[in-house]
Amino acid sequence: MAKKLKTLIRLNKWTVDERRRELGVLLAREDELRTLLAVLEQDLLDEQKTAAEDPTLAGFTYGGYAQRYLDNKAKLLRLLAAMAKEILAAQDRLAEAYKDLKTVEEVEKNRAKKELEEANRREQKMLDEIASTRHERAKGG
Numbered sequence: 292m293a294k295k296l297k298t299l300i301r302l303n304k305w306t307v308d309e310r311r312r313e314l315g316v317l318l319a320r321e322d323e324l325r326t327l328l329a330v331l332e333q334d335l336l337d338e339q340k341t342a343a344e345d346p347t348l349a350g351f352t353y354g355g356y357a358q359r360y361l362d363n364k365a366k367l368l369r370l371l372a373a374m375a376k377e378i379l380a381a382q383d384r385l386a387e388a389y390k391d392l393k394t395v396e397e398v399e400k401n402r403a404k405k406e407l408e409e410a411n412r413r414e415q416k417m418l419d420e421i422a423s424t425r426h427e428r429a430k431g432g
Contacts, residue, residue, distance in 0.1 A: 293406075296399045303392035310385035317381050321374045328367045335360050 338356050342349030 293399075293402065296395065296402065299395050300392070300399060303388065303395050306388045307385070307392050310381065310388045314378070314381040314385055317374065317378050321371065321378060324367055324371050324374060328364070328371070331360065331363055331367065 338353065338360075342353045
């Protein structure tokens with residue numbers, strides 16, 4: 292039983308580690324998307340500054356740029372919203388894996404405690420028998 296519990300604990304620890312890695316990957320992707328969004332915003336500011344410096348040229352190019360900006364921003368915001376859902380799901384999976392690990396660890400802890408109590412009880416019984424035998428010999432002798 293103890294070996295099975297140890298194996299189960301190792302498996303649950305591995306699962307928790309995997310869930311942590313998965314969450315880490317998702318959080319890194321979210322950071323990348325936020326960085327892309329910040330770069331997009333900065334590019335817009337740069338393009339607006341350039342357009343203000345040369346309004347004639349801006350009339351030809353800025354409209355197309357603005358539409359691409361809006362499309363890209365909408366796409367990034369959709370991706371961020373989807374990523375947020377994935378992150379919540381990954382956090383739930385991690386919490387569940389951690390709960391499972393703690394449950395198995397608690398079962399192992401209780402099993403070890405009972406095993407120790409049983410060993411102590413057997414030892415005490417043996418000591419009591421030895422003491423009883425000595426007492427009987429001393430009394431009879």
